[in-house]
Amino acid sequence: MTDAPPVLEFRAVNTHYGPVHVLKDVDISIGAGQIVCLLGGNASGKTTTLKTILGMVTPTTGDVVLDGTVISGRPTADIVGRGISMVPENRRLFKRMTVRENLEIGAYLREGSDLEADYERIFELFPRVKERLNQKAGTLSGGEQQMVAVGRAMMAHPKVLLMDEPSMGLAPVLVAQNFEIIQQINEAGTTVFVVEQNANMALSIADHGYVLQTGQIVLADTAQALLANPQMRQAYLGEVG
Ligand SMILES: Nc1ncnc2c1ncn2[C@@H]1O[C@H](COP(=O)(O)OP(=O)(O)OP(=O)(O)O)[C@@H](O)[C@H]1O
Ligand SMILES: [Mg+2]
DSSP, X not given: OOSSOEEEEEEEEEOEETTEEOSOSEEEEEETTOEEEEEOOTTSSHHHHHHHHTTSSOOSEEEEEETTEEOTTSOHHHHHHTTEEEEOTTOOOOTTSBHXXXXXXXXXXXXXXXXXXXXXXXXXXXXXXXXXXXXXGGGSOHHHHHXXXXXXXXXXXXXXXXXXXXXXXXOHHHHHHHHHHHHHHHHTTOEEEEEESOHXXXXXXXXXXXXXXXXXXXXXXXXXXXXXXXXXXXXXXXXXX
């Protein structure tokens, strides 16, 4: 479906939590250098999709493929070491640690040690983070926590950045800023796979989109086509049908 060569793919992936069948024959292709979004309502399986990429959930059948290599079944540390980072749902910062310590953790698994150059990159994206380096992460505002969570993920120099509902709980102005940052990160060369319930915003920056409904991909198209799709507009874009 994508024009760019895929960097990350789901090939007929099924996942279960015990007897509960969550992802059902999911096919996803994320082109190198693209922004791809995964849309869907509560409990549709969005977070499970990201956990499956990171090896926190192992497919019962099917494969997750990174650069042509099957990564499903491998340990999470190995997958992260291959260049995948996540900004988790609700940020998940280490609240009693400082901003600087949270950022350092992001650099833990990567090669090289030039932390200062990395900090400079993060400060360019988020000048506010520089002012808060010695503050305990738990005392930051929600918007600031989001910045640190993105910064932490970027410290690993990811090839692919996964984001789980980055706009959740943020005021509209911060949501818009957040999506601008995602675009900047992408323009600097990182492929982005973003999970969202805010379909309008996600599609406005994405190249391609997938819609997940109770674990099944029900729509997959270019972001432009999805924005114009009547079925999509009625179900996800807030239009009364
Ligand atoms: N560890 C688990 N054990 C059992 N069931 C789980 C587990 N994690 C998730 N589920 C179930 O799998 C389904 C999909 O959950 P998931 O978290 O992937 O949904 P989601 O689309 O991210 O939802 P939300 O928008 O609310 O974050 C849900 O029905 C959920 O209850
Ligand atoms: Mg979720």
